[in-house]
Amino acid sequence: MLLGIGAVGAFLAVDLGAVAYANDWIGSRFTRQSFIDLFESVSGLHPGFRRNHAKGVAVAGHFESNGDGAELSEAAVFAAGTSPVVGRFSLSGGNPVGADAPGATRGLGLAIGFPGLHQWRTAMVNLPVFPVNSPQGFFDQLLASKPDPATGKPDPAAMAKFTAAHPESVAATNIIKQHPPTPGFADSTFSSLNTFYFVSGSGARTPVRWSFVPRQAALPAAKPGRDVLFDALVRQLKSGPLRWDLHLVVGAPDDPVDPTLLWPTDRRVVNAGVLVLDSVQTEAPGNARDVNFDPLVLPDGIQPSDDPILSARSAIYAASYRARSGEPKSPSAIQVDEVAS
């Protein structure tokens, strides 16, 4: 009998110990929750909103493929034809009601082919390179840029420590400074930054980075104010569709996967078609508000590279999505009906 109880005790210790270990109840590791907690400590808790790129507006339209991308990828989206698109423009940061800063990173999330079986989701920004090349680097940068409560500014010592530890981010920041932001959302180029592999029907794998390149200039907002960038975008979308060309940049096998590094400028570019955004909505249930623009929701014919930022983004976006989906919602800052057209 004692032996039996001992055996059961040993089994339960191993079994429940494994569950506890897998759940991270033992000790503390660097997890996606570390990022969620840090976003909340930097920007405050804003229930129902994304933890980063919290301020945004929903858009919809379609992607008109010209068929030229099919040379690189067998994904259905690159066959000549049209795919529906839902998307969201956003500004970086965890504050959903902050003032639009011209220098804040602008985001464009797209779900092409939503909600079908062969969707392609991408979350892009208006930068030439990503400022960090590892999840730890992202965390350290966010932590170093957290405003000091005493001064309201980041602690210079913390930032100096970050730059000393992350020379790749110093180099990336210099590249970013050479590409100042455009006047608005409508004339911004939105890029994948991370590298993916496009797989053709014959099985050839090609490293690709993509950019959506604007066809229009940005109109100014009707009046200055807190939402000057979004107001200008909404106003322009109310007056007609906005278009971006999808440029697929064809990498060489030894081009860096590291997203802080540019590829050589002579790389071939395949123009795969045009993104047409023709409607804009206030964030609401069932529109882009509720889409997680997870960069690893990919159709057959597009595969992730081993850039560690990709899995980290997927993990942290999922944690943010789970948290906000269970929280009470409050109205988004950008109310489309209130923008003068």
Added chain:
Amino acid sequence: MSTTARFPVRSRILHWLTAILVFAALLIGFAMVNSIGSYAALVALHMTIGITILVIVIVRIVNRFTAKPPNWPATIGRVEAKIISNSERLMYLLLVAQPLVGWAMVSATGRPAVVFGVPLPRIAPFSDGLYFALRQTHSVLAYLLVIVIAAHVSGVLLHTIALRDRILSRMTFGVRRGS
């Protein structure tokens, strides 16, 4: 009736296959939500294992009605028999419900679940409220599975080692003494 009668071979294979896959799915599931570097790979594996379990358990339910299990040993009394058969029904229910809830939860985010690289049709409407309810349910069912499986294994170990009624040998392979 022999106390050393075994389950049919196909039942034993299905049982141990389920055991391995369920342990893997549970541990990967608990680990992946804390993982950063391996998150995407673990989620892909978890979804594939989960739907595989669903298929195997449906086969097992059919098999349960077509392959007669051996009798229980005499050490199991009437009350214990009732507890065991109810807990086994609960385990079947959980093993069907859990993959379906997982599949529905992914569907409610507006994307397909992907199994062995193949996208599955969505089985729930796109809704963040529904996603959240299913997501919480998925966690609750996971812990219920941990508890029911722990009870199942503990009972078998107690019978086999303390009562020496060879209950475990009904489900094992290989040559046994006295058979």
